[in-house]
Amino acid sequence: MSDAKTSDKKGQKYKTAELKVLKILQKLESLKLSDGYVSQIRVPAGKRINLKDKLKLPKYFYVLIAAVVVGLVYWTSEEWSSDLCLLDAPSATKAMFRPPEDCNMCREVTGVHRVSNITAEEFESDYAYGSTPLIVSGAASQWRAVREFNYEFFKKFYQDSKMGTRTNDCFYFAYKSGLNSLQEVFSMDESRANLSGEPWYVGWSTCFDEETRRLRSYYNRPYFLPKTAESDMVDWIFMGGPGQGAHMHVDSVKHMSWQAQVRGRKRWELAPPPECLYRCRWFSFVVEPGEILVVDTNRWYHRTNVLPGDISITIGAEYD
Numbered sequence: 001m002s003d004a005k006t007s008d009k010k011g012q013k014y015k016t017a018e019l020k021v022l023k024i025l026q027k028l029e030s031l032k033l034s035d036g037y038v039s040q041i042r043v044p045a046g047k048r049i050n051l052k053d054k055l056k057l058p059k060y061f062y063v064l065i066a067a068v069v070v071g072l073v074y075w076t077s078e079e080w081s082s083d084l085c086l087l088d089a090p091s092a093t094k095a096m097f098r099p100p101e102d103c104n105m106c107r108e109v110t111g112v113h114r115v116s117n118i119t120a121e122e123f124e125s126d127y128a129y130g131s132t133p134l135i136v137s138g139a140a141s142q143w144r145a146v147r148e149f150n151y152e153f154f155k156k157f158y159q160d161s162k163m164g165t166r167t168n169d170c171f172y173f174a175y176k177s178g179l180n181s182l183q184e185v186f187s188m189d190e191s192r193a194n195l196s197g198e199p200w201y202v203g204w205s206t207c208f209d210e211e212t213r214r215l216r217s218y219y220n221r222p223y224f225l226p227k228t229a230e231s232d233m234v235d236w237i238f239m240g241g242p243g244q245g246a247h248m249h250v251d252s253v254k255h256m257s258w259q260a261q262v263r264g265r266k267r268w269e270l271a272p273p274p275e276c277l278y279r280c281r282w283f284s285f286v287v288e289p290g291e292i293l294v295v296d297t298n299r300w301y302h303r304t305n306v307l308p309g310d311i312s313i314t315i316g317a318e319y320d
């Protein structure tokens with residue numbers, strides 16, 4: 001079997017395993033078991049389980065609990081948590097106990113919509129506050145950022161005396177890079193920096209107005225945002241090499257957000273909330289350089305993966 005087929009098959013197995021864990025969780029959630037009810041669960045022999053009397057529980061009950069716990073640990077560590085994401089990103093536990101979504105948000109959504117031109121009015125009525133993800137092609141292709149942003153640009157930018165003072169008070173996500181701060185990102189050795197060494201992917205937010213202002217001279221507010229939509233002085237940058245990206249997670253940020261693909265190509269995978277898995281589809285798409293993606297990351301679970309080739313650099317922000 002070819003390598004591509006083997007990894008395809010692995011990918012499918014992986015997805016099936018994820019879906020199974022999600023289904024178990026969804027089932028448990030839908031049962032809405034109270035402690036009182038759990039303590040009255042009937043076992044096949046017609047006896048009732050008293051959870052307080054743990055020693056009398058049948059062995060398979062422990063096996064089931066152990067399986068769920070192992071599944072959860074795997075789920076939270078490998079895919080759905082491990083690092084934080086945008087702003088007050090939820091831990092897997094927080095994500096699990098968020099209020100259930102109305103599945104009408106995803107029932108009819110089978111993929112991303114892609115347009116090459118859109119007016120602010122069309123965007124506002126059809127996408128700005130809805131749940132269908134949208135890619136606007138070419139929306140960022142004239143930005144200075146597309147020509148000038150690269151690893152060296154940011155290294156210089158952050159080593160500049162004033163910018164060098166931004167430290168751990170600002171949002172920074174190491175993902176699996178092992179790089180614990182922007183200082184570490186911009187002092188890694190040359191071969192790693194030019195993607196020939198250990199792979200890395202990181203994300204951070206701007207946190208000083210001066211920093212945001214200076215960066216914004218390289219890009220614009222997306223032309224299609226509603227005139228009334230406000231953005232605060234915080235932008236997000238995600239940067240890293242092929243094969244890397246953000247694990248599956250859902251955010252709990254205040255608003256909708258856009259993300260411009262300034263360099264490189266990145267695959268996004270969107271999954272419906274677990275309670276909507278039977279009714280909605282899981283799908284993926286690739287964002288190309290110069291494109292801007294708008295997706296409600298508070299409702300769609302999402303993960304990303306940089307495709308082979310150039311380093312991926314994105315700029316994004318929330319809007320209300």
Ligand SMILES: O=C(O)CCC(=O)C(=O)O
Binds near residue numbers: 086245246302316
């Ligand atoms: O761009 C990425 O890799 C992740 C971005 C993300 O999680 C988000 O925008 O919510």
Ligand SMILES: [Fe+2]
Binds near residue numbers: 249297302
């Ligand atoms: Fe996110």
